[in-house]
C-alpha cells in the first residue's frame with residue numbers, strides 16, 4: 400500500500416490580489432517546485448489547527464480566519480497526498496520564510512506561469528475562476 404499524507408495547505412491572498420507561494424527545497428518531495436505553504440496534519444489536531452500551525456511554523460503568519468476551499472486526492476508514483484486546501488481570508492504578521500525557503504507574493508494572474516506539483520493544477524484553475532474570470 401502506498402503511503403497517504405494528509406496535508407493542510409493555505410491560499411493566502413493579500414489586498415493586492417497576490418498569493419503567497421514558497422519554493423520547496425531541492426531535497427524535499429516535489430523539490431524545487433513552488434507550493435502553497437502547508438504541511439502534514441498531526442494525529443491530534445483538527446484540519447483548521449493543522450493549517451494554522453503549519454502557516455505559523457513555515458511563514459510566521461497568524462491565520463485569523465479561513466474557509467475550506469477544496470480537497471484533492473492525488474497519486475504520485477511514490478505516495479498519495481490528500482490536500483486539504485483552505486482559503487485564508489484574514490491573517491496578521493509579515494510573511495518570512497522560516498525554514499529558509501524563498502517566498503513570493505505572486506499576482507493571481509501569474510500563478511499559471513510557475514511550476515507547481517501536479518496535484519496543484521486544480522487549485523490554480525479554481526483560483527483563476529474565483530478571481531480572474
Ligand SMILES: Nc1nc2c([nH]c(=O)n2[C@H]2C[C@H](O)[C@@H](COP(=O)(O)OP(=O)(O)OP(=O)(O)O)O2)c(=O)[nH]1
Pocket residue numbers: 404406407408427428429433434435436437438439440480482516517518519
Ligand atoms: N505544502 C504543500 N505541499 C504540497 C503542495 N502540493 C503538493 O503536492 N504537496 C505535497 C508535497 C509533499 O509530499 C506534501 C507536503 O509535505 P511537506 O513536506 O510540506 O510537509 P511538512 O511541511 O509537514 O514537512 P516536514 O516537516 O515533513 O519537512 O504534499 C502544496 O501546494 N503545498
Ligand SMILES: [Mg+2]
Pocket residue numbers: 436437438439457
Ligand atoms: Mg511544508
